[in-house]
């Protein structure tokens with residue numbers, strides 16, 4: 001099997017992750033979706049794991065390798081929010097968001113990079129957020145985790161760039177999914193007023209950017225931060 005055509009997507013059961021899995025399937029990849037609940041798009045191989053549990057992550061990646069072969073593409077997409085004002089944010093809510101969004105990505109990157117180093121080829125795409133650099137009201141925990149992904153990708157790019165491995169970050173703006181459905185109407189309206197595109201994104205628009213960064217022809221794009229946010233984060 002061609003080592004470059006096996007792609008792993010975390011949180012592939014819904015929202016942006018589901019759109020990414022669907023897009024990579026239509027690009028011709030063999031897609032392994034890591035999910036803790038729900039179902040995957042038709043054609044994706046299902047691996048259940050909770051990203052906050054390193055043993056469960058290692059078991060899933062070992063099973064993917066065993067069943068499908070060496071991993072060429074990793075899209076670390078899964079994430080959560082636990083918004084709240086700083087004064088009221090508990091250390092628990094801060095730690096939980098870091099554990100899923102940042103340490104969870106680290107667990108996956110570590111597991112997938114083994115194959116990539118061996119093959120001297122790999123594409124790692126981390127799904128961050130516009131708030132990583134813009135800041136988010138009530139999102140001290142989430143913005144800290146999402147900006148951490150930028151440092152992670154750039155360090156991977158420096159460590160592994162010489163082995164044909166790229167690590168890039170996509171920073172989506174406001175995308176219509178379950179996550180944003182939770183936002184109070186006033187905050188959503190305030191964001192909308194600041195987006196030059198004048199609308200929110202569809203998950204497929206994030207998937208299109210992933211498709212490029214995951215491709216062989218994106219081999220000279222490394223450590224970059226690609227905002228897909230309708231212009232919201234310009235200059236940040």
Ligand code: NDP
Pocket residue numbers: 010011012013014015016017034035036037038049050051052077078079080100127128129130171172173174175176177178179180
């Ligand atoms: P959703 O809330 O719709 O989906 C989140 C996904 O992450 C689900 O598949 C969920 O699984 C999975 N997940 C969460 N925690 C874990 C865990 N511990 N182990 C395994 N899977 C987990 O979010 P979106 O699709 O909107 O967001 C996807 C990514 O994009 C996230 O990283 C988010 O931060 C980022 N993003 C989203 C934006 C938006 O506007 N929607 C904007 C900027 C960034 P389950 O179904 O089991 O809960």
